[in-house]
Amino acid sequence: MMIGLSALTVLPLLRGWWRLGRQVSLSPIEISRAFGAPELLVGSASNSDVGELISNVGERGIRYGEVVSGSSQAAPVLGFANPTVVQPPKKGVLYF
Secondary structure (H helix, E strand, O other): OHHHHHHHHHHHHHOOOOOOOOOOOOOHHHHHHHOOOOOOOOOOOOOOOHHHHHHHHOOOOOEEEEEOOOOOOOOOEEEEEOHHHEEOOOOOOOOO
């Protein structure tokens, strides 16, 4: 009974969660901006549409995977970056 009442209480808060205020695509460029690829998209606005982001990126390559940093002590991170600094994710590794 209490679980049902709690669910009904929270339900109005979730109404409209899918509306972001603009059209969103699944473009890799737009996704990389959402997941924070600052070195690839320097100078682009955080709420840019795909057309603006593509004009900022130009012909640069982009890849998703484990971003390899110069320090071996750094925690492994998954993200979008230049293909020269990205390697495939490893099984059993926890990424932050």
